Amino acid sequence: MIKIKIKLNSYSNSLEEGRIDDLKKKYPGKDDLIDQFSKAPGNNKYLDWMMRHHEETSPEEMLKAIAKFDKYISQVKQKDINFYRNFESLQDVVEDLKPPKKELERTGTNDLYEDDEFSITRPTNKEAARKLGCQTKWCIAATKSKNYFNQYAKGGAYHYFLKIKNLPDDDPKHLIAYTLVESNKGTPSVEIYDAEDTLIDRRAVVYAIYSATPERPTPKPGDSNFLNFNLGPGDDDFESDYEDASSDEDEAQSKEEKLYQIMLSDFHQKVSSGSPGSEETF
Numbered sequence: 001m002i003k004i005k006i007k008l009n010s011y012s013n014s015l016e017e018g019r020i021d022d023l024k025k026k027y028p029g030k031d032d033l034i035d036q037f038s039k040a041p042g043n044n045k046y047l048d049w050m051m052r053h054h055e056e057t058s059p060e061e062m063l064k065a066i067a068k069f070d071k072y073i074s075q076v077k078q079k080d081i082n083f084y085r086n087f088e089s090l091q092d093v094v095e096d097l098k099p100p101k102k103e104l105e106r107t108g109t110n111d112l113y114e115d116d117e118f119s120i121t122r123p124t125n126k127e128a129a130r131k132l133g134c135q136t137k138w139c140i141a142a143t144k145s146k147n148y149f150n151q152y153a154k155g156g157a158y159h160y161f162l163k164i165k166n167l168p169d170d171d172p173k174h175l176i177a178y179t180l181v182e183s184n185k186g187t188p189s190v191e192i193y194d195a196e197d198t199l200i201d202r203r204a205v206v207y208a209i210y211s212a213t214p215e216r217p218t219p220k221p222g223d224s225n226f227l228n229f230n231l232g233p234g235d236d237d238f239e240s241d242y243e244d245a246s247s248d249e250d251e252a253q254s255k256e257e258k259l260y261q262i263m264l265s266d267f268h269q270k271v272s273s274g275s276p277g278s279e280e281t282f
């Protein structure tokens with residue numbers, strides 16, 4: 001049996017190497033990219049498709065999408081990769097794939113979004129909140145004092161951790177917590193805290209996003225050429241403050257709005273399904 005197994009493994013490896021060699025002949029000058037894509041899961045069964053559509057996205061995004069597609073393929077209606085005519089059509093499907101409940105219970109996290117600049121994670125239990133927020137002063141991540149994660153979850157709170165990757169770890173806004181709670185007004189109440197547990201508003205997040213953009217000069221709040229971020233978190237003129245914003249500031253606002261809508265969509269989905277903010281038994 002051992003000899004047969006060795007022969008089968010050798011045969012499988014030969015097929016994979018042959019497939020890679022064929023693609024290198026088909027796509028001359030792309031050897032490095034093919035080698036990079038060959039690290040994707042699935043024993044190179046996606047490799048030809050990846051090469052056909054490699055110009056539609058970055059190699060990193062391609063590998064990320066394929067990895068998620070392969071990992072959660074049981075949730076996918078069209079499992080044949082060749083069904084997808086372009087990267088965008090695959091990405092539309094991949095974005096809706098989520099870890100099964102058992103995996104969420106094991107990891108305690110729901111990874112909602114990630115790109116080169118940001119990631120959004122919703123912790124589903126106290127231990128996950130502690131692990132993700134270990135560099136913060138949040139009471140929902142506390143380890144040496146009372147932890148309030150489950151207490152807030154009982155009150156209908158959902159916590160979303162936004163990581164701004166281009167900010168250093170010692171910047172209090174490199175990790176930001178959005179806490180959304182259902183209200184009788186139809187829209188959730190929102191509180192936002194930086195890593196120092198300081199209450200901030202969405203404009204402060206926009207400022208942090210703006211400041212984190214590489215090779216961009218960092219303005220100071222209150223500068224005449226930037227938005228005034230000195231207003232409190234309850235200010236109602238969030239949109240009007242952007243009427244005279246520059247294109248760079250508009251881009252930062254658009255990014256924050258996109259990230260917030262991802263959180264909001266997940267929040268409404270969880271509330272409508274009756275799912276609590278914590279997977280733990282109270």
